[in-house]
Amino acid sequence: MSQHRRPGFVLEVDxxxxxxxFMHGEGFRLERLPVGSxxxxxxxxLPVLKDPDAAIRHALENPIESAPLRxxxxxxxxxxxxFDDISLPLPPMQRPDVRQRVIEAVLDVAAEAxxxxxxxxxxxxxxxxxxxxxxRHALGDRVYDAFAPNGTLYNHDAEDRDNLVFLGxxxxxxxxxxxxxxxxxxxxxxxxxxxxxxDGGHKSTATGLASYRSLRHHHNVKTMQxxxxxxxxxxxxxxxxxxxxxxxxxKAGVKVFQIETTLNNDTFPKPFDFLQKREWExxxxxxxxxxxxxxxxxxxxxxxxxxxxxxILAPHDMTSVQAGAIEPVHELTTAKVHEQQxxxxxxxxxxLTMGLPYICPYNVNSIMNPxxxxxxxxxxxxxxxxxxxxxxEGGVLIMSHPTPWAFNPVHHPSYIDFFEQVLxxxxxxxxxxxKYEKSFAEDEWYRHLYRTSYAYHGVHPxxxxxxxxxxLQHLGAVIIVGGDTKAVRRLGFKxxxxxxxxxxxxxxxxxxxxxxxxxxxPPILLADVT
Amino acid sequence: xxxxxxxRSLPRFAAARIAGTLAPxxxxxxxxxKLVDVDAPELPGPDWHxxxxxxxxxxxxxxxxxxxxxxxxxxxxxxxxxVPGHEVVGELDDGSRVVVEPVxxxxxxxxxxxxxxxxxxxxxxxERIAYGHLEPGLQSGFCEDTGGGWSTFMVAHERQIHRVPxxxxxxxxxxxxxxxxxxxxxxxxxxxxxxxxxxxxxxxIGLCTVAALAxxxxxxxxxxxxxxxKRLAKSLGAETVCAPDQLAGVVRRATGSLQNGAQLxxxxxxxxxxxxxxxxxxxxxxVVAPGGTIHLVGMPATVxxxxxxxxxxxxxxxxxxxxxxxxxxxAFDVVRAARLGRLVSATYPLDRFTDALQxxxxxxxxxxxxxxxxxxxxxxxxx
Numbered sequence: 001m002s003q004h005r006r007p008g009f010v011l012e013v014d015x016x017x018x019x020x021x022f023m024h025g026e027g028f029r030l031e032r033l034p035v036g037s038x039x040x041x042x043x044x045x046l047p048v049l050k051d052p053d054a055a056i057r058h059a060l061e062n063p064i065e066s067a068p069l070r071x072x073x074x075x076x077x078x079x080x081x082x083f084d085d086i087s088l089p090l091p092p093m094q095r096p097d098v099r100q101r102v103i104e105a106v107l108d109v110a111a112e113a114x115x116x117x118x119x120x121x122x123x124x125x126x127x128x129x130x131x132x133x134x135x136r137h138a139l140g141d142r143v144y145d146a147f148a149p150n151g152t153l154y155n156h157d158a159e160d161r162d163n164l165v166f167l168g169x170x171x172x173x174x175x176x177x178x179x180x181x182x183x184x185x186x187x188x189x190x191x192x193x194x195x196x197x198x199d200g201g202h203k204s205t206a207t208g209l210a211s212y213r214s215l216r217h218h219h220n221v222k223t224m225q226x227x228x229x230x231x232x233x234x235x236x237x238x239x240x241x242x243x244x245x246x247x248x249x250x251k252a253g254v255k256v257f258q259i260e261t262t263l264n265n266d267t268f269p270k271p272f273d274f275l276q277k278r279e280w281e282x283x284x285x286x287x288x289x290x291x292x293x294x295x296x297x298x299x300x301x302x303x304x305x306x307x308x309x310x311x312i313l314a315p316h317d318m319t320s321v322q323a324g325a326i327e328p329v330h331e332l333t334t335a336k337v338h339e340q341q342x343x344x345x346x347x348x349x350x351x352l353t354m355g356l357p358y359i360c361p362y363n364v365n366s367i368m369n370p371x372x373x374x375x376x377x378x379x380x381x382x383x384x385x386x387x388x389x390x391x392x393e394g395g396v397l398i399m400s401h402p403t404p405w406a407f408n409p410v411h412h413p414s415y416i417d418f419f420e421q422v423l424x425x426x427x428x429x430x431x432x433x434x435k436y437e438k439s440f441a442e443d444e445w446y447r448h449l450y451r452t453s454y455a456y457h458g459v460h461p462x463x464x465x466x467x468x469x470x471x472l473q474h475l476g477a478v479i480i481v482g483g484d485t486k487a488v489r490r491l492g493f494k495x496x497x498x499x500x501x502x503x504x505x506x507x508x509x510x511x512x513x514x515x516x517x518x519x520x521x522p523p524i525l526l527a528d529v530t
Numbered sequence: 531x532x533x534x535x536x537x538r539s540l541p542r543f544a545a546a547r548i549a550g551t552l553a554p555x556x557x558x559x560x561x562x563x564k565l566v567d568v569d570a571p572e573l574p575g576p577d578w579h580x581x582x583x584x585x586x587x588x589x590x591x592x593x594x595x596x597x598x599x600x601x602x603x604x605x606x607x608x609x610x611x612x613v614p615g616h617e618v619v620g621e622l623d624d625g626s627r628v629v630v631e632p633v634x635x636x637x638x639x640x641x642x643x644x645x646x647x648x649x650x651x652x653x654x655x656x657e658r659i660a661y662g663h664l665e666p667g668l669q670s671g672f673c674e675d676t677g678g679g680w681s682t683f684m685v686a687h688e689r690q691i692h693r694v695p696x697x698x699x700x701x702x703x704x705x706x707x708x709x710x711x712x713x714x715x716x717x718x719x720x721x722x723x724x725x726x727x728x729x730x731x732x733x734x735i736g737l738c739t740v741a742a743l744a745x746x747x748x749x750x751x752x753x754x755x756x757x758x759x760k761r762l763a764k765s766l767g768a769e770t771v772c773a774p775d776q777l778a779g780v781v782r783r784a785t786g787s788l789q790n791g792a793q794l795x796x797x798x799x800x801x802x803x804x805x806x807x808x809x810x811x812x813x814x815x816x817v818v819a820p821g822g823t824i825h826l827v828g829m830p831a832t833v834x835x836x837x838x839x840x841x842x843x844x845x846x847x848x849x850x851x852x853x854x855x856x857x858x859x860x861a862f863d864v865v866r867a868a869r870l871g872r873l874v875s876a877t878y879p880l881d882r883f884t885d886a887l888q889x890x891x892x893x894x895x896x897x898x899x900x901x902x903x904x905x906x907x908x909x910x911x912x913x
Binding site for chain 2: 416417420421439440443444445448
């Protein structure tokens with residue numbers, strides 16, 4: 001890895017600019033953007049920690065605003081280690097996973113201190129449960145084999161009434177209910193992976209270990225519309241609510257030792273590493289790989305393509321680790337995320353284009369269904385800004401993705417019903433929230449599948465749609481290029497066959513000769529828009 | 531007079547069955563249905579009237595007959611040759627418009643005393659539909675003596691005649707007979723919003739059942755394949771409209787059920803199967819609640835279904851055939867309230883009967899609901 005990484009920047013397209021890469025689900029396209037368009041490129045990968053295990057040990061021994069971990073541990077105590085679930089990082093990282101490194105280090109310290117009542121919990125909130133292979137990948141075989149067989153390594157269950165505890169309310173009346181074992185432990189160690197600025201801080205415990213009763217106070221339309229954006233903690237109502245809840249958790253006596261890690265944005269392994277290079281720097285091998293893989297993918301059935309892409313393990317590695325009190329730790333973490341991801345952009349654009357990849361936080365080892373396509377584009381990528389949205393109010397967002405009418409029935413059963421029964425009636429987030437959320441959230445069948453199978457909670461597709469609420473309120477139109485026409489229309493968006501068609505359609509909304517900006521992600525970047 | 535007449539011809543019946551299997555509605559081209567010149571039927575008695583059809587609908591049972599798909603059950607209760615057409619609005623000699631209530635029950639057949647069912651007013655259950663002074667025939671349109679609506683001339687007994695109010699169009703009036711079937715079906719529902727109700731199928735019978743249930747303040751989950759059917763089902767009073775492959779999920783959500791495999795643990799208390807195929811009955815069993823009832827409104831034939839769930843969950847299957855005289859009268863109100871004349875999508879002259887029958891067989895896919903023969907023009911009248 002080069003130690004002289006280049007920062008992110010904004011390119012203005014001229015006649016000599018080569019075609020621009022657009023991710024397109026389980027594939028990619030080269031598109032020629034009009035002269036004068038801007039392309040925002042992410043920074044190159046930050047240098048990684050040379051000895052991550054030593055850095056972790058150092059963080060545990062020298063925490064911020066906290067005694068060293070070993071001083072917090074004592075024989076006979078209850079220790080709970082919670083960790084970020086399958087939704088992080090993206091793509092899943094090559095072994096050893098950061099969580100394995102950190103948890104092994106924490107367990108070493110715990111063993112030295114004579115702690116033997118240890119539970120390890122996947123803090124998945126209302127996400128699907130992680131299966132054995134996924135837990136082994138995240139935590140390593142040693143941890144899995146030591147804890148899973150005796151039932152001390154498990155997934156958080158937000159519907160297990162016997163293992164939830166109500167800790168109180170915030171001043172705004174937000175109820176705080178979290179995992180009982182975590183709350184009643186002498187120490188809760190939270191092991192985080194901070195892939196984007198939204199992650200971490202009080203959100204780790206207040207969201208990751210919470211129940212629907214608690215989550216509904218910030219996972220709602222108003223919160224999302226009041227977060228500008230939720231990638232900027234200080235302007236995010238989502239985070240304000242989590243911070244208030246964090247205070248309730250602290251006052252209830254829950255002692256949290258927060259360990260946060262950051263990764264560089266080295267996203268794609270060979271032979272797909274050309275996807276994170278700047279197009280004019282592609283070598284002959286990169287061009288050949290692009291051509292052969294694009295042609296091959298065009299002829300490959302969806303199921304096989306999906307398997308190929310879902311098997312990608314990212315080479316990204318740790319750039320920092322910090323431990324101790326939640327808030328100061330998170331300040332450092334956020335600064336490190338910004339160091340990797342911030343790109344300064346001057347002024348908004350009339351039309352924002354983006355190529356959506358095959359993966360988002362909720363379809364690891366699964367299918368990116370249309371609701372997740374919407375969420376990735378309008379929820380995540382649209383919100384990758386600080387200051388002002390990249391696209392002006394009333395502007396147009398053009399996303400490239402095949403958007404198949406396809407769902408994983410094991411992982412996303414309530415998504416299917418949401419898509420077929422709710423979005424067929426209305427796409428208005430407020431109406432959806434008022435009319436349908438409760439019945440999905442309390443549906444006994446979805447609850448059963450969430451608890452015993454590998455299904456996202458019944459309410460989860462609603463949250464995906466709420467994630468889009470700010471963008472839906474802000475934008476004049478959303479166009480999907482190359483998507484399944486019926487699925488795109490069901491989402492309430494406009495389908496276009498080509499980027500050129502989409503740009504022409506956009507002119508109907510924003511006028512002739514619009515300014516165009518392309519978000520060249522992944523790798524992830526955070527636009528600092530002034 | 532000109533009439534479309536169905537004759538007993540085994541080779542043509544076999545040809546129709548083959549053609550109808552290949553493509554529904556195609557049996558008309560090769561089967562026993564012919565446009566012929568025939569003598570007008572004679573009045574069977576003093577209480578009978580000449581009816582000159584104005585519009586005559588094409589029903590699913592007619593299509594099954596034309597395609598050779600009808601059950602052999604009907605053989606002893608029809609008489610050949612017959613002129614089909616039992617959904618009829620026509621004119622009497624005095625020019626007044628009437629709808630024919632086609633069931634040929636005891637009183638129509640001159641049987642006295644009438645059977646116990648007719649005595650109780652349930653003429654749809656008449657035990658004498660093959661007896662009395664008329665040739666066998668469960669309804670006008672299946673009886674050699676009465677003629678049928680697919681012609682310019684038929685006869686009907688005074689008890690079969692319902693005057694058409696002036697505010698109803700011919701299109702409204704031709705919908706009264708199928709609607710009456712659905713009023714009768716809906717009468718099996720206790721009414722009101724308790725529990726959950728499904729209407730499977732959104733052809734004429736499905737849509738009219740939705741309307742008839744809505745008149746009883748029951749707003750069902752309707753199953754529709756095609757966009758126009760979905761729109762109509764919603765406008766006629768369905769609470770929810772879904773595609774067939776979505777039904778289990780929709781009913782499961784509406785009733786808070788769990789699932790055992792594909793079988794819902796709970797389900798709808800009433801399922802109105804307006805299709806009548808093996809697949810629709812099987813699907814009805816999948817979504818009906820324990821102790822619930824499947825009402826067969828669509829005419830079934832020979833079906834193959836797994837009845838284990840019916841036995842285990844104590845489900846009832848109940849046939850819903852035709853109507854009583856009172857229900858036929860009620861149908862006028864349902865037609866008026868729901869403006870069911872709008873379901874008449876296309877009309878054809880008799881000599882284009884193959885096109886008409888094909889259109890009827892493909893109605894849903896072609897955005898249509900009810901196809902009818904139009905006999906109002908002078909050219910048709912004077913045939």
